[in-house]
Amino acid sequence: xxxxxxxxxxxxxxxxxxxxxxxxxxxxxxxxxxxxxxxxxxxxxxxxxxxxxxxxxxxxxxxxxxxxxxxxxxxxxxxxxxxxxxxxxxxxx
Numbered sequence: 058x059x060x061x062x063x064x065x066x067x068x069x070x071x072x073x074x075x076x077x078x079x080x081x082x083x084x085x086x087x088x089x090x091x092x093x094x095x096x097x098x099x100x101x102x103x104x105x106x107x108x109x110x111x112x113x114x115x116x117x118x119x120x121x122x123x124x125x126x127x128x129x130x131x132x133x134x135x136x137x138x139x140x141x142x143x144x145x146x147x148x149x150x
Contacts, residue, residue, distance in 0.1 A: 066092065076088050076091050076092075079091050
């Protein structure tokens, strides 16, 4: 494998057993293969988390830029939403 860097990894006995079981079952050729797959999964999750945080920042800024908060009557808002849903269902049927 070209351009790889060796590192040392410490895991709990439970994770070591799981790793050995994965290799022993034939599902993976080596412990390194297990770790590489785990890193790919983690990397995708890490990137998604970064995207989610950026989206939240954008939404926060949009909310702040929209002006001061105004009081909302929850019961009225819920009644309006139910009426819109009822109307929308009536048009679909």
